[in-house]
Amino acid sequence: MSFLVIQQIGPMATVQDLGRRGLSHAGVSGSGPMDMPSFRIANALVGNVENSAAIEFGGTGGSFSVLRPARIAVTGGAVDIRLGKRKLSPWESYTLLPDDVLSIGALRDCVWGYLAVSGGVDTVPVLGSRATHVRTGLGGYEGRRLQAGDRLPLGRDNPGVNLALRQLWRRSGGPVRIVPGPQDDYYSAETQRAFLKASFIVSPARDRMAQMLDGHAVHAEGGHDIVSDGTCAGSIQVPASGRPIVLMAERQTTGGYPKIATVATVDLPRLAQVPSGRHVSFAAISREKAEELLIAERTALRECLANLVEKPETDDVSGGMPS
Amino acid sequence: MGGKFPRILACGDSALSVELADTIDETVSERIIALAANLAATPVKGIEELVPTYRSLMVIYDPSVIRGHALDRELHRRLMVLTVNSVPARRFDVPVVYGGSVGLDLQELADMKEMTLAALIELHASAEYRVYMIGFAPGFAYLGGLPERLHTPRLATPRQRIEASAIGIGGKQASINSVPGPSGWRFIGRTPLRLFDPHRSQPFLLQAGDRVRFRPVSEDEAAELDRAVAAGQPVMEAQLS
Numbered sequence: 001m002s003f004l005v006i007q008q009i010g011p012m013a014t015v016q017d018l019g020r021r022g023l024s025h026a027g028v029s030g031s032g033p034m035d036m037p038s039f040r041i042a043n044a045l046v047g048n049v050e051n052s053a054a055i056e057f058g059g060t061g062g063s064f065s066v067l068r069p070a071r072i073a074v075t076g077g078a079v080d081i082r083l084g085k086r087k088l089s090p091w092e093s094y095t096l097l098p099d100d101v102l103s104i105g106a107l108r109d110c111v112w113g114y115l116a117v118s119g120g121v122d123t124v125p126v127l128g129s130r131a132t133h134v135r136t137g138l139g140g141y142e143g144r145r146l147q148a149g150d151r152l153p154l155g156r157d158n159p160g161v162n163l164a165l166r167q168l169w170r171r172s173g174g175p176v177r178i179v180p181g182p183q184d185d186y187y188s189a190e191t192q193r194a195f196l197k198a199s200f201i202v203s204p205a206r207d208r209m210a211q212m213l214d215g216h217a218v219h220a221e222g223g224h225d226i227v228s229d230g231t232c233a234g235s236i237q238v239p240a241s242g243r244p245i246v247l248m249a250e251r252q253t254t255g256g257y258p259k260i261a262t263v264a265t266v267d268l269p270r271l272a273q274v275p276s277g278r279h280v281s282f283a284a285i286s287r288e289k290a291e292e293l294l295i296a297e298r299t300a301l302r303e304c305l306a307n308l309v310e311k312p313e314t315d316d317v318s319g320g321m322p323s
Numbered sequence: 324m325g326g327k328f329p330r331i332l333a334c335g336d337s338a339l340s341v342e343l344a345d346t347i348d349e350t351v352s353e354r355i356i357a358l359a360a361n362l363a364a365t366p367v368k369g370i371e372e373l374v375p376t377y378r379s380l381m382v383i384y385d386p387s388v389i390r391g392h393a394l395d396r397e398l399h400r401r402l403m404v405l406t407v408n409s410v411p412a413r414r415f416d417v418p419v420v421y422g423g424s425v426g427l428d429l430q431e432l433a434d435m436k437e438m439t440l441a442a443l444i445e446l447h448a449s450a451e452y453r454v455y456m457i458g459f460a461p462g463f464a465y466l467g468g469l470p471e472r473l474h475t476p477r478l479a480t481p482r483q484r485i486e487a488s489a490i491g492i493g494g495k496q497a498s499i500n501s502v503p504g505p506s507g508w509r510f511i512g513r514t515p516l517r518l519f520d521p522h523r524s525q526p527f528l529l530q531a532g533d534r535v536r537f538r539p540v541s542e543d544e545a546a547e548l549d550r551a552v553a554a555g556q557p558v559m560e561a562q563l564s
């Protein structure tokens with residue numbers, strides 16, 4: 001068995017797969033990646049099946065080596081990647097040899113990055129998934145964030161060539177789209193209008209569970225306590241402090257604060273990727289529109305993954321996009 | 324139920340909430356569980372998960388398979404013809420050691436209520452509780468049926484770490500903690516049982532609709548149960564009635 005040896009690593013790195021599905025009724029959070037398209041692209045670039053586990057890191061990557069040759073790919077956003085002294089590019093795969101050290105620096109203009117290794121991280125699934133849920137210590141590598149010195153077992157690696165994207169995977173721009181509700185009736189029409197006009201600041205108070213928003217307090221005229229009900233990824237709940245909280249991948253399954261709106265699934269990775277201190281605003285769309293956007297994005301992602309291009313073997317270090 | 328209920332609320336593009344009420348009520352909870360059972364027995368293609376809560380059923384769906392508006396119609400249709408059959412509830416006796424380092428609020432609660440420790444324990448253990456929902460954390464049981472005299476507001480400042488197995492009181496609700504973590508509830512004891520163990524063949528002990536009674540046990544009996552639980556032996560079985 002081969003291992004990915006972690007020499008150095010940033011403070012927010014975990015093992016993730018597509019997530020732990022089907023156990024919300026038992027209080028088990030789905031977990032999984034903060035930026036699903038970037039995660040899936042990373043796996044596809046190294047020839048992994050879609051539910052392979054990879055490393056998600058927040059802010060800073062780390063340095064890594066392998067015991068046997070493996071293909072690796074880094075996605076998420078712009079970042080310095082080096083293989084020894086060679087400079088590599090994100091969004092394409094390379095071969096990492098046992099004597100190499102792969103170094104991944106700090107992400108620029110985004111928050112969450114992914115390192116996929118061919119064969120996938122092969123830790124023991126817990127409740128059907130390798131995704132780490134840090135709060136409850138479930139899954140991943142010993143149920144915790146990764147540390148220097150960890151050796152992650154890798155799955156069987158099918159031989160393959162290195163791959164690149166045919167076209168860049170672009171995130172949409174503009175306001176983050178939301179679907180009003182489920183508890184929008186706890187907020188007056190005026191409060192809801194002000195919510196859509198406000199410019200919020202992405203707070204540094206953020207983790208895989210929740211993202212706080214500063215800069216504009218939101219008051220629920222109907223009260224800030226509801227009889228607890230279900231939450232989903234993207235729920236925007238507002239406690240009595242008036243500071244909105246967007247629930248993210250590691251959210252708790254139920255909650256007792258009124259939810260003014262839900263972030264459209266297609267825009268949740270984009271919100272997750274906004275660096276702290278930046279401004280965001282929201283635009284309301286219908287549920288039908290949000291569903292259509294999601295269906296269209298899934299089609300676009302499928303096409304993106306089905307149309308990866310093979311890199312010339314002799315030119316592994318070109319680092320550029322195919323012309 | 325007249326007025327605004329039942330209603331179906333969109334929760335973005337992949338979930339919706341079937342709301343039957345905005346209160347905690349056993350009849351409502353029974354209907355929620357009956358709707359979930361109905362959907363489990365006769366599934367709707369595209370529904371991925373069902374999350375029963377106190378007064379609503381969250382339905383997580385795949386909009387590539389069924390669109391929200393079509394799902395709304397189907398769920399309204401199911402509600403119209405829904406019958407609540409009295410299925411036998413699972414009943415559990417949960418052993419509890421009152422007080423101790425986990426039940427750190429027991430004495431203060433007794434002082435607050437001007438009760439003796441024995442009277443408070445007897446009152447807590449005399450009631451039958453209903454599991455209204457499992458949520459917040461894996462296997463965490465929200466219980467209704469706490470005697471009114473024991474209703475107690477949560478702490479203004481939550482504590483950073485409360486052990487799994489802690490027996491809690493938060494407002495009108497009671498709880499059995501399933502994982503260690505921060506909490507603003509008050510805690511009066513602990514159970515040797517583990518509500519959640521991901522490595523057990525049945526990782527979750529309780530489910531919505533179950534009935535629970537607390538049985539005071541001595542430290543010695545608890546230590547014996549601790550050993551049995553650690554050895555993976557079953558120490559509690561559901562009684563059907």
